[in-house]
Amino acid sequence: MEIPxxxxxxxxxxxxxxxxxxxxxxxxxxxxxxxxxxSGGAAPGPWGWSVLALVALAGLYQxxxxxxxxxxxxxxRVGLLGLQRSTVIPFAAIxxxxxxxxxxxxxxxxxxxxxxxxxxxxxxxxxxQGGRRQRHRKPFLDLVxxxxxxRRYLIxxxxxxxxxxxxxxGDRAAALCGKPLEAG
Numbered sequence: 284m285e286i287p288x289x290x291x292x293x294x295x296x297x298x299x300x301x302x303x304x305x306x307x308x309x310x311x312x313x314x315x316x317x318x319x320x321x322s323g324g325a326a327p328g329p330w331g332w333s334v335l336a337l338v339a340l341a342g343l344y345q346x347x348x349x350x351x352x353x354x355x356x357x358x359x360r361v362g363l364l365g366l367q368r369s370t371v372i373p374f375a376a377i378x379x380x381x382x383x384x385x386x387x388x389x390x391x392x393x394x395x396x397x398x399x400x401x402x403x404x405x406x407x408x409x410x411x412q413g414g415r416r417q418r419h420r421k422p423f424l425d426l427v428x429x430x431x432x433x434r435r436y437l438i439x440x441x442x443x444x445x446x447x448x449x450x451x452x453g454d455r456a457a458a459l460c461g462k463p464l465e466a467g
Contacts, residue, residue: 288346288439290452294353298459300438300452301347310342348438350456357428357460359436370436378431380457382449382466385423385440426453 289303317335321327327335345367349358357372384401422443428436438456441449457464 286344286346288348290448290455292455296352296459298350298455299347300350300456302345307342310338314338314342348456350459352459372428372430372436374460374462376430376432376434377460377462378429379462380438380453380460380464381427381429382446382453382464383425383427384443384467385425387421387423424449428456 286302286306288300290298290300292298314335317338321331340363343363343365345364346361347359349360351358352374355374357374357377359370359372360367362368423440424443424446425440426438426449428438430436439449439452453464
């Protein structure tokens with residue numbers, strides 16, 4: 284299951300790419316519905332407790348990228364609320380942002396991979412063999428933050444059909460950080 288992240292700009296010098304408040308609300312409603320279903324009957328078995336725990340943990344999950352020009356840094360947080368891991372990346376350490384195509388089901392270095400990568404960057408799906416789609420070939424795009432020291436951070440990985448969302452995030456984050464966005 285993909286947990287969609289949304290881009291918002293609370294201030295002109297700040298971008299936040301994080302889990303939506305709607306996600307937490309939906310998880311809370313699901314948990315409430317499950318608990319209401321348990322209120323009139325017997326205690327749940329091991330599978331029931333597992334489902335309740337998973338829904339509760341899903342509601343506590345946090346992932347966010349904060350691009351803060353005022354402080355000159357990128358802050359990445361991931362984990363459960365209160366137990367998350369934070370990574371701080373100063374703007375000075377960032378070399379560039381990159382949109383990288385990833386096509387599953389292709390052989391590295393092959394013509395099919397080259398065509399699939401070009402289609403993924405264009406936000407399309409490459410049709411092979413006279414317009415017939417290959418079901419096992421799925422194009423994706425990765426938005427990667429690359430540092431001058433060689434460290435790389437994956438910001439998001441989305442299907443190529445949602446390339447516009449990833450390109451907008453890349454454009455806005457790169458402009459705010461004063462760094463280039465490269466494709467390929």
